Amino acid sequence: MSRNYQKRSSKEYNLFRGIFQWITCTLVYGMYYRIAFNLKVEGRENVPKKGFFIVASNHVSAIDPFLVIYAIQRNVAYMAKVELFKNPVARFFLNILGAFAVDRAKLSVSTIKTVIGLKQTNWCLGIFPQGTRETEGNMDNINKGFASFAKTLKCDILPVAITGMTKDQRKIFRGKMKIKIGKPIPYNNNIDEMMVLWSKTVAQLSEGMR
Secondary structure, three states, rough: OOOOOOOHHHHHHOHHHHHHHHHHHHHHHHHHHHHHHOEEOOOOOHHOOOOOEEEEEOOOOOOOHHHHHHHHHOOEHHHHHHHHHHHHHHHHHHHHHHOEEEEOOOOHHHHHHHHHHHHHOOOOOOOOOOOOOOOOOOOOOOOHHHHHHHHOOOOOOOEEEEEEEEEOOOOOOOOEEEEEEOOOOOOOOOHHHHHHHHHHHHHHHHHOOO
16 A cells, blocks of 8 residues: 555545545445335435535444435545555545545544545545444444544534444345434534534434334
8 A cells, every 4th residue: 555545635525536426325325225225314404515514423334434425415535444445445445435544543644634625625524433333322432533623623513323234134125224314513622522412412313213
C-alpha cells in the first residue's frame, strides 16, 4: 500500500465519486435489500438537505455504510480502519467510494486534515462511534472521537439506528430490516454530553423499531 489513504484532498470528493457512490448504495444495495429483506427507512425528514454534518450510527454488519448512505440519501465519506486498505480489492472499492483510512491506535494529522477538507465539500462525514461491529442493542465501547470532531468542526451529529441485521433476522423475503434516523444533535463544547445524548438517542430509536 504505497499511497497514504489517511490523507485525501477535498477535490477527490467530486461528481464522479458522488455518482458512483449513489449507484452502488442506492441502485445496488438499497434496491436489493429493500426487495429481498423488506428494508424500511424512517425519519428521512430529519436529514439536513444542505450543509456539513457527521452521520453516526450503531454498527452491526459489514454493509452498514452502504445502507446508511442509501437511507440518508447524501454522499458520505466514511472513516475505515487502515487495515482494510491492505486488501487490494477492498482498497479499490473503499477508494472509489470515498472512504479514508484511520489508525484507531493513533489519530494522524493526515486524517484530521482530510476531515477538515471534507467540510469544504457537499459530502458528510460518516463515523461508527463504537469503532467495530457490536451485538444489536449493545451501546457499549463508544469512542469519543466523533463528538470531538463535532466540537472542532462545529457541526451537528445525525443519529442513525440499524436493526434486523443479524444472521437469524436476515431471511430472504421475510426479513424486517429497519433504519431509523433521529433528529440532529446540535454540537456544543461538552464532548461527554454529546456522546451520552447520541448513545441514548440511538438506543431509543433501536428500541422503537422492535
